[in-house]
Amino acid sequence: xxxFSQLLDALVYTRSRNAKxxxxxxxxxxxxxxxxxxxxxxxxxxxxxxxxxxxxxGDMIRARTDPILYEMSRDYVGDLAETVALLWPKREDQxxxxxxxxxxxxxxxxxxxxxxxxxxxxxxxxMMDHLDSSGRFALLKLATGxxxxxxxxxxxxxGFAQAFDLDVDDVEQVWHALSxxxxxxxxxxxxxxxxxxxxGTPYFRPFMLAHPLEADSVDLQDYAAEWxxxxxxxxxxxxGTETRLYSRAGDDISGSFPEIAEAFAxxxxxxxxxxxxxxxxxxxxxxFNALQQRLGRKSVTAKMMADYPAFVRLYDxxxxxxxDLRAMxxxxxxxxxxxxxxxxxxxxxDISSVIDAPDFEALADIRAGARDAAIEGVMLKRRDSxxxxxxxxxxxxxxxxxxxxxxxxxxYAQRGHGKxxxxxxxxxxxxxxxxxxxxxxxxxxxxxTDEELKWLDRFVRQNTVARFGPVREVEKTLVLxxxxxxxxxxxxxxxGLAMRFxxxxxxxxxxxxxxxxxxxxxxxxxx
Amino acid sequence: xxxxxxxxxxxxxxxxxxxxIDPSLPQERALVTHGHADHARGGHGHVWATRETLAIMxxxxxxxxxxxxxxxxxxxxxxxxxxxxxxxxVLGSAQIVLDHAGERVVVTGDYKRRPDPTCKAxxxxxxxxxxxxxxxxxxxxxxxxxxxxxxxLLVALHANPDRCVLVGAYALGKAQxxxxxxxxxxxxxxxxxxGAMERMCALYEDFGIDMxxxxxxxxxAAKDMRxxxxxxxxxxxxxxxxxxxxxxxxxxxxxxxxxxxxARQKNVELPLVISDHADWDELTDTIREVAPTETWITHGxxxxxxxxxxxxxxxARALALVGREDEDEG
Numbered sequence: 001x002x003x004f005s006q007l008l009d010a011l012v013y014t015r016s017r018n019a020k021x022x023x024x025x026x027x028x029x030x031x032x033x034x035x036x037x038x039x040x041x042x043x044x045x046x047x048x049x050x051x052x053x054x055x056x057x058g059d060m061i062r063a064r065t066d067p068i069l070y071e072m073s074r075d076y077v078g079d080l081a082e083t084v085a086l087l088w089p090k091r092e093d094q095x096x097x098x099x100x101x102x103x104x105x106x107x108x109x110x111x112x113x114x115x116x117x118x119x120x121x122x123x124x125x126x127m128m129d130h131l132d133s134s135g136r137f138a139l140l141k142l143a144t145g146x147x148x149x150x151x152x153x154x155x156x157x158x159g160f161a162q163a164f165d166l167d168v169d170d171v172e173q174v175w176h177a178l179s180x181x182x183x184x185x186x187x188x189x190x191x192x193x194x195x196x197x198x199x200g201t202p203y204f205r206p207f208m209l210a211h212p213l214e215a216d217s218v219d220l221q222d223y224a225a226e227w228x229x230x231x232x233x234x235x236x237x238x239x240g241t242e243t244r245l246y247s248r249a250g251d252d253i254s255g256s257f258p259e260i261a262e263a264f265a266x267x268x269x270x271x272x273x274x275x276x277x278x279x280x281x282x283x284x285x286x287x288f289n290a291l292q293q294r295l296g297r298k299s300v301t302a303k304m305m306a307d308y309p310a311f312v313r314l315y316d317x318x319x320x321x322x323x324d325l326r327a328m329x330x331x332x333x334x335x336x337x338x339x340x341x342x343x344x345x346x347x348x349x350d351i352s353s354v355i356d357a358p359d360f361e362a363l364a365d366i367r368a369g370a371r372d373a374a375i376e377g378v379m380l381k382r383r384d385s386x387x388x389x390x391x392x393x394x395x396x397x398x399x400x401x402x403x404x405x406x407x408x409x410x411x412y413a414q415r416g417h418g419k420x421x422x423x424x425x426x427x428x429x430x431x432x433x434x435x436x437x438x439x440x441x442x443x444x445x446x447x448x449t450d451e452e453l454k455w456l457d458r459f460v461r462q463n464t465v466a467r468f469g470p471v472r473e474v475e476k477t478l479v480l481x482x483x484x485x486x487x488x489x490x491x492x493x494x495x496g497l498a499m500r501f502x503x504x505x506x507x508x509x510x511x512x513x514x515x516x517x518x519x520x521x522x523x524x525x526x527x
Numbered sequence: 528x529x530x531x532x533x534x535x536x537x538x539x540x541x542x543x544x545x546x547x548i549d550p551s552l553p554q555e556r557a558l559v560t561h562g563h564a565d566h567a568r569g570g571h572g573h574v575w576a577t578r579e580t581l582a583i584m585x586x587x588x589x590x591x592x593x594x595x596x597x598x599x600x601x602x603x604x605x606x607x608x609x610x611x612x613x614x615x616x617v618l619g620s621a622q623i624v625l626d627h628a629g630e631r632v633v634v635t636g637d638y639k640r641r642p643d644p645t646c647k648a649x650x651x652x653x654x655x656x657x658x659x660x661x662x663x664x665x666x667x668x669x670x671x672x673x674x675x676x677x678x679x680l681l682v683a684l685h686a687n688p689d690r691c692v693l694v695g696a697y698a699l700g701k702a703q704x705x706x707x708x709x710x711x712x713x714x715x716x717x718x719x720x721x722g723a724m725e726r727m728c729a730l731y732e733d734f735g736i737d738m739x740x741x742x743x744x745x746x747x748a749a750k751d752m753r754x755x756x757x758x759x760x761x762x763x764x765x766x767x768x769x770x771x772x773x774x775x776x777x778x779x780x781x782x783x784x785x786x787x788x789x790a791r792q793k794n795v796e797l798p799l800v801i802s803d804h805a806d807w808d809e810l811t812d813t814i815r816e817v818a819p820t821e822t823w824i825t826h827g828x829x830x831x832x833x834x835x836x837x838x839x840x841x842x843a844r845a846l847a848l849v850g851r852e853d854e855d856e857g
Contacts, residue, residue, distance in 0.1 A: 012791065013790060013796045015794075065666065068834055069666050069831055072665060073666060077667055078788060082787055086667035086669070086785065087666050097669065097671040133785075421765045422765050422766055422769055
């Protein structure tokens with residue numbers, strides 16, 4: 001248990017992605033079987049124990065310690081598992097801060113698997129006596145489900161792949177054919193057996209991605225144009241008996257959008273954009289803002305599904321039945337996709353239409369005139385391009401709508417993380433109301449060069465008027481030209497506005513703050 | 528009981544001696560437990576303290592008129608017999624033991640019970656009124672063995688030869704203790720220190736605390752600090768100062784590091800639970816050991832300790848002293 005609890009602790013304190021990968025890889029190489037398999041299951045969210053309810057843990061600690069001291073401690077620490085882990089009074093003959101090594105991770109899992117809900121608290125208490133505070137914390141997190149150490153399943157799999165010099169996409173392919181503690185996976189990773197056969201399982205295929213368009217134009221003889229929709233890229237993988245949805249990073253998000261998974265019973269792999277329908281758009285795709293209500297949820301309520309109904313706008317067909325279409329030219333795949341559409345429910349699926357433009361100039365006009373909230377720009381796909389993983393030069397281009405810009409006044413600044421932890425690099429900026437007040441309209445932490453960051457950091461330090469914890473309020477004198485993809489109504493902010501992907505385009509040292517834009521002016525840009 | 532001693536928000540007043548203990552405002556006559564700024568202020572008329580504490584105060588506030596009191600030495604003041612007894616907190620730290628009218632009061636200042644190579648160990652003195660701190664007065668605070676924390680620091684250092692470990696440690700006490708603990712574990716390499724610590728480290732060395740080779744971190748090329756330990760005040764960890772360091776692993780030595788969220792808020796990668804204050808077990812064990820008729824709790828999480836005293840049939844009260852507890856000190 002000790003190696004696993006130390007890994008969790010280290011992951012909690014580590015900010016850099018590479019360092020996290022290194023920690024996971026080192027653990028996967030060093031830990032014994034089947035501990036590391038269980039750890040991989042826990043890190044990827046594939047361990048479903050939930051033998052113990054949080055309330056049972058509260059009862060357990062109250063029975064062992066003064067309930068008032070427990071409540072005071074909980075108020076101070078916040079997190080239940082951490083409070084109990086720190087507070088746990090061990091038996092007299094057991095040092096408080098010693099993991100005696102008698103419990104392996106797999107022994108813990110075995111016991112939690114076999115236990116009834118009624119017997120779980122006693123068994124848990126018994127195990128707690130053999131662990132140190134980190135071990136107790138890990139145990140409680142395992143027992144209640146959900147580690148919450150800030151890593152995604154994909155990151156854990158990437159760490160695993162790194163440990164054994166594998167390609168994470170190869171790991172991904174076999175992943176769903178296997179189950180914890182993944183003995184076959186480790187056998188393959190360490191060269192003892194051949195690669196497990198993923199046949200018949202709904203595994204993730206790496207997405208094909210696009211480069212930003214930098215040339216002035218392309219020949220529409222060679223390239224087809226499609227809208228680039230502002231939702232989230234999604235892959236639908238169906239085996240005929242099981243359907244899974246994957247995000248661009250390869251995370252399984254089927255649980256967040258059950259209505260989509262349920263509506264698809266086919267045996268195929270499709271690429272598309274997940275969107276929600278908005279009433280405002282007369283049932284058309286709503287802005288990304290609306291989709292955000294549905295993201296990052298482990299389970300969804302019927303109300304969420306009714307208020308923000310999801311659907312997928314399909315781009316591509318990768319596999320149909322047993323036939324892999326990925327090597328075919330885009331035009332042929334497109335024809336196959338069009339032929340595939342009629343068997344899908346039109347409530348949940350439609351096809352992203354190809355833009356009909358005689359030449360590039362006409363396309364530019366169409367793009368400039370697009371006002372749909374869900375359009376992020378235009379995609380240009382080589383008509384003969386196969387579907388290949390990652391970004392390959394000259395095959396696909398994304399041609400985003402020109403960003404909107406506004407001149408805003410810096411109001412607050414906060415320090416960044418990691419390498420930027422000594423720089424004030426996150427800026428809140430505002431625009432003027434009719435009463436001559438500044439209202440915050442957004443926050444940005446990118447877009448500037450390293451030199452500009454140094455300058456901004458110095459500005460913040462020299463112009464601080466108040467401090468609120470990590471936040472500094474600054475003199476309202478600096479104008480920042482902020483670029484953003486779109487702007488939407490929002491109840492969350494006092495200004496009633498929320499920008500999509502705001503970034504600092506320019507520092508306008510030349511412009512007096514009084515001449516910055518107004519909130520009323522920004523409202524006219526709402527899409 | 529002990530009507531001759533009065534707690535005030537600005538300190539504890541010893542009436543027959545006409546003297547204040549750790550007053551937060553300038554007073555004519557001040558008895559000072561130790562050199563941390565929330566106990567030792569500048570501007571007093573005359574100070575009684577250990578030789579070490581006086582030296583620390585002189586360093587921080589310039590010369591002040593003071594009487595050095597040795598540990599164990601008895602000082603008579605207006606019918607009160609006063610003794611300074613080691614508190615184990617930092618160099619020169621003392622509990623002040625006051626005897627008057629057949630009653631004994633012990634004011635601990637800040638203290639800890641575990642070994643510290645830079646100061647004399649706490650000596651429990653049985654008494655009628657025990658005035659204790661409660662910085663870590665919650666049962667979630669149990670400091671682990673110092674050795675295991677130092678080992679984690681050295682493991683991180685040796686595992687990352689291209690980086691450095693930047694340890695945030697309070698400039699008076701914690702920094703020197705961490706350095707001495709490293710030396711005791713056989714770490715012989717030079718240790719780089721932040722400019723704000725140089726004079727305090729020199730003072731410790733004047734009092735015979737050997738810290739091995741210390742080098743100023745200022746003006747050293749980043750590449751020369753790779754694979755080394757750098758000690759700085761906690762406030763410098765995320766400040767511009769640290770930008771010059773070679774990809775530092777940010778560590779912090781403090782009792783607060785026991786709570787994950789606290790460490791994360793401070794962007795700490797390597798939290799080291801090393802404290803100069805008594806943890807919950809030390810607080811409660813000490814109260815049991817000195818077996819006072821009454822316990823006064825000066826600052827910290829006094830509510831929980833008060834509750835513990837009540838449930839153990841120990842009379843207790845919380846004193847609301849102002850200006851105590853600088854978090855960096857934990």
